[in-house]
Amino acid sequence: MKKKFKSESKRLLDLMINSIYTHKEIFLRELISNASDAIDKRYFLSLTDKTDQINRDDLKITIERDEENRCLILRDNGIGMDKESLENNLGVIARSGSLAFKEEHDAEDASDIIGQFGVGFYSSFMVAKKVSVISRAVGSALTYKWESEGVDSYSIEETEQAEIGTSIVLYLKDDSEDEQYSEFLSEYKIKNLIQKYSDYIRYPIEMEVSKSVAVEGKENEYVTEIETETLNSMIPIWKRNKSEVSDEEYNAFYKNKYNDFEDPMKVIRTSVEGTISFEALLFIPARTPYDYYTKEYEKGLQLYSRNVFIKDKTSELLPEHFRFVKGLVDSQDLSLNISREMLQHDRQLKAIAGRIEKRIKSELLNMLNDDRETYEKFWDNFGMQLKYGVYNEFGAHKELLQDLLLFYSSTEKKLVTLDEYISRMQEGQEDIFYVSGDSRDKIDRLPQTEQVRDLGYEILYLTDEVDEFALQVMMNFKEKKFKSITQGDFDFNSEEEKKEIEDASKKNEDLLGKIKEALQEKVSDVIVSKRLKSHPVCLSSSEGISLEMEKVLNAMPEGGGLKANKILEINHNHALFETLQKVYDKDPSKIQEYSGLLYDQALLIEGFPIEDPIEFSNKISELIVEANK
Numbered sequence: 001m002k003k004k005f006k007s008e009s010k011r012l013l014d015l016m017i018n019s020i021y022t023h024k025e026i027f028l029r030e031l032i033s034n035a036s037d038a039i040d041k042r043y044f045l046s047l048t049d050k051t052d053q054i055n056r057d058d059l060k061i062t063i064e065r066d067e068e069n070r071c072l073i074l075r076d077n078g079i080g081m082d083k084e085s086l087e088n089n090l091g092v093i094a095r096s097g098s099l100a101f102k103e104e105h106d107a108e109d110a111s112d113i114i115g116q117f118g119v120g121f122y123s124s125f126m127v128a129k130k131v132s133v134i135s136r137a138v139g140s141a142l143t144y145k146w147e148s149e150g151v152d153s154y155s156i157e158e159t160e161q162a163e164i165g166t167s168i169v170l171y172l173k174d175d176s177e178d179e180q181y182s183e184f185l186s187e188y189k190i191k192n193l194i195q196k197y198s199d200y201i202r203y204p205i206e207m208e209v210s211k212s213v214a215v216e217g218k219e220n221e222y223v224t225e226i227e228t229e230t231l232n233s234m235i236p237i238w239k240r241n242k243s244e245v246s247d248e249e250y251n252a253f254y255k256n257k258y259n260d261f262e263d264p265m266k267v268i269r270t271s272v273e274g275t276i277s278f279e280a281l282l283f284i285p286a287r288t289p290y291d292y293y294t295k296e297y298e299k300g301l302q303l304y305s306r307n308v309f310i311k312d313k314t315s316e317l318l319p320e321h322f323r324f325v326k327g328l329v330d331s332q333d334l335s336l337n338i339s340r341e342m343l344q345h346d347r348q349l350k351a352i353a354g355r356i357e358k359r360i361k362s363e364l365l366n367m368l369n370d371d372r373e374t375y376e377k378f379w380d381n382f383g384m385q386l387k388y389g390v391y392n393e394f395g396a397h398k399e400l401l402q403d404l405l406l407f408y409s410s411t412e413k414k415l416v417t418l419d420e421y422i423s424r425m426q427e428g429q430e431d432i433f434y435v436s437g438d439s440r441d442k443i444d445r446l447p448q449t450e451q452v453r454d455l456g457y458e459i460l461y462l463t464d465e466v467d468e469f470a471l472q473v474m475m476n477f478k479e480k481k482f483k484s485i486t487q488g489d490f491d492f493n494s495e496e497e498k499k500e501i502e503d504a505s506k507k508n509e510d511l512l513g514k515i516k517e518a519l520q521e522k523v524s525d526v527i528v529s530k531r532l533k534s535h536p537v538c539l540s541s542s543e544g545i546s547l548e549m550e551k552v553l554n555a556m557p558e559g560g561g562l563k564a565n566k567i568l569e570i571n572h573n574h575a576l577f578e579t580l581q582k583v584y585d586k587d588p589s590k591i592q593e594y595s596g597l598l599y600d601q602a603l604l605i606e607g608f609p610i611e612d613p614i615e616f617s618n619k620i621s622e623l624i625v626e627a628n629k
Contacts, residue, residue: 002153012312019201022177027127029197030188031074031168033308035061036201038078038166042138045079052164061206062233065185070172072184077165080137080243086146086156090121090133098314125150127181128170134159135166152335191231200236200307207231236307238330242269251342254283257302258326262286265378266367268327269358276351282360283328288381292324299323301356304330305308316349321389321397322360324382329356357400364404368417376415376519379406387470402477407467408440410449410459418477424458431483436461436468436548438607447605448486453491454533459485465552486539486606487546491530504528504572511584511591518595524564529569536576539602540567547606567600 039059047056054077066324074529081089124131129149129179136143148154161167183189194205209229215221235252237245251263264283270367271279284300291297299320300313307330317329334348368375383406390398390405406415411424421432433452439441443461452459462468471482483490493501505528506513516526524542532538541547541564550564570577583590597619600610610616 001628002155004153012509024126025184025193027123028172028184028193028199029308030123032061032194032201032205034120035074035076035078035166036203038076038080039052039203040078041075042079042164045138050497051136059203060524061201061205062206064188065187065190065207067185068145070182070185071615072170072171072172073167075167077091077163077166080164080166081133081135081139081144082137082139082142082158085137086133086135086592089148090148090154090467096550124168124170127172129173132169132171133166134161134162134169136161140199156157160221181457189298194231197309199309200234200239200305201232201233201306203564204230204234205232225354228277236304236330238279238328243257245423253281254326256326258285260281260285264326265374266363268325268359269361270356272355276331276333278331278333278346278352278355279330280329280352282325282355282356282357282377284375285324285381293384297323300327301326303334304328305334306330306332313318314349315364317353317356319353319357320392321386321401322357350622361400361404368404379415384466387464387466389472391466391472396468398474399478402474405470407434407460407462409529410444410461412455412458416460417599420458421482422478425480426457429457430480431475432460432480433457433483434468434471434484435463435485436462439463442607446486447533448531448536448540450535451492451531452485457492464550468546468548469552482516484546487532487541488543490540493530498530501528501530501572508572508577508581512570514584514591515570515580515595515598518592519568519599522599523568524565526568526570528572531569532571532574532600533569534574535603536571537598537605538572539606540569542567547608551607567597570598597623 015257015459033323039061042052042054042057043059046052059077062075064075065071066073082199090220131148131150133146134143136574143159145159146156147384161563168565172184173179175182183331187207190207199204208226211225211227212222213225215223218228237249239333250267254260254261254264254267263286263438265286266284266285268282269280270282280301297316298313298315300315301317302309303311303314303317314329319323331348332354354505360413367378386401386404392402402418405418407421408414409416412420418432425432429560432556435446437446437448440461440463443449450457462471467486472533474482484487491498508528512526516523519526529538531540539547544551546563547566548565550562553562570580579592597616600616603610
């Protein structure tokens with residue numbers, strides 16, 4: 001006899017089929033999870049029920065493919081359902097037998113039962129035009145069949161089945177131009193879906209598969225044989241005791257799951273119990289993925305709930321500064337929505353993400369302190385990301401990341417931490433000195449570094465575009481301010497040298513003013529330099545946008561027009577300055593040409609393009625000719 005779905009159940013069934021699930025392939029995950037639930041229940045009860053003793057090794061899920069009749073059949077030897085259970089669990093949509101079982105028995109041993117919402121079964125109707133459920137419950141001699149075409153009614157009748165358990169028969173929909181339902185009868189497709197979603201279901205999932213076997217004694221001759229294959233690995237690597245998992249197994253798992261040909265640089269495994277419990281298996285790759293710094297790269301960890309795959313690349317689990325980490329999280333405490341594809345409360349994810357962030361930071365800090373060589377390899381690959389992390393979100397994560405930063409040192413000639421720099425600071429030194437440039441070699445030859453290095457001060461060389469932005473956001477480290485040696489007032493001079501510079505500035509006030517006038521808006525000032533030692537000229541900038549920032553910002557699509565407040569500095573002790581004085585005394589108009597040359601020279605030193613290279617070259621040639629007349 002046909003029975004009508006309740007009106008609200010009918011509406012929910014239509015919603016289930018057409019709206020809730022994003023991908024039709026999810027139906028197999030849901031049915032297998034339900035079968036696993038049923039087996040869990042039977043095993044749990046068998047521990048105390050002497051009338052149903054079953055060997056755990058005999059518990060399994062079986063998949064059968066009937067291509068001729070377009071049927072996919074899933075069997076389990078779990079607890080089974082009687083007529084009342086079929087009526088309550090399948091006739092009333094969104095009533096969960098698993099949830100009721102957990103509430104009734106209230107035991108830790110039942111805590112891993114997956115289903116809670118009671119709707120996963122109805123995902124079958126996304127691919128099936130008719131579904132039959134044949135089930136015999138533990139302790140019952142009767143078998144019942146529940147059947148529906150997913151429209152507005154179902155039927156329940158007695159039938160026969162020798163074994164305890166449940167068989168679900170899906171009569172697949174006909175293929176259309178848009179949908180190929182036949183693919184769900186394909187060996188390859190089923191294997192793929194099992195490995196993707198249900199690889200770690202704790203019971204074997206078996207299916208008969210075709211194998212090509214060589215004919216003995218006949219070269220290049222094969223026959224096809226049918227054999228039963230277990231499609232899932234059952235025990236996830238992150239559930240096994242750490243002492244039982246070798247490095248080789250972790251490496252193989254990583255390379256297979258995340259399509260890398262190299263072993264990971266670092267394996268991080270953590271288990272957390274408390275308000276929210278989870279296990280995580282994380283990997284730091286050995287090198288930067290080819291698309292890492294592109295828009296195509298997607299960060300995130302795989303998300304599992306009770307060993308069942310839920311979502312790939314869950315970005316909420318990883319902060320942007322640790323986006324290079326790959327791996328997975330498995331939690332039984334996540335509140336999933338009825339389709340298991342979306343999370344109901346992001347606070348749970350945030351709690352997990354917070355613990356993961358702290359663990360990654362801790363592991364990186366341990367690597368930095370205990371295995372510096374490996375850490376520096378890591379830094380070569382992902383150090384840029386940490387520096388972006390410092391700068392990102394207005395420095396919100398600078399306290400977390402600052403201990404992990406490395407910069408090249410003028411003193412050590414290698415990468416150093418900020419702590420190491422501070423440990424070598426001179427008595428009375430209040431600032432951490434740095435300078436930016438295209439490369440270490442170019443920075444090392446900058447005129448501004450000579451005096452600072454000769455006085456024994458250590459300088460950090462910043463060669464990445466983000467470096468100076470990161471330090472500007474940090475502002476200081478352990479109460480020591482960051483100070484660029486090419487920016488702002490910078491004075492290492494003795495009182496005697498200061499007096500000499502002051503006198504030279506006053507004496508040559510007209511000359512300096514003439515040079516500034518010649519350069520017009522290109523510079524904000526022309527001064528006698530306090531920075532230069534043996535070099536004739538350099539550029540510096542006042543507070544605000546630095547010279548390096550100007551280069552970086554103007555290279556960006558929307559950064560054009562931003563300018564540093566440039567200052568042209570001239571070394572009054574250099575022979576060039578003496579020549580300028582003579583030229584000015586003899587013919588002040590000549591200063592116009594010399595001023596342009598000095599400015600272009602200073603631009604080239606700083607790595608800026610000059611406005612007119614041809615004019616610059618011609619003026620140099622003219623001066624050489626004139627000097628030899």
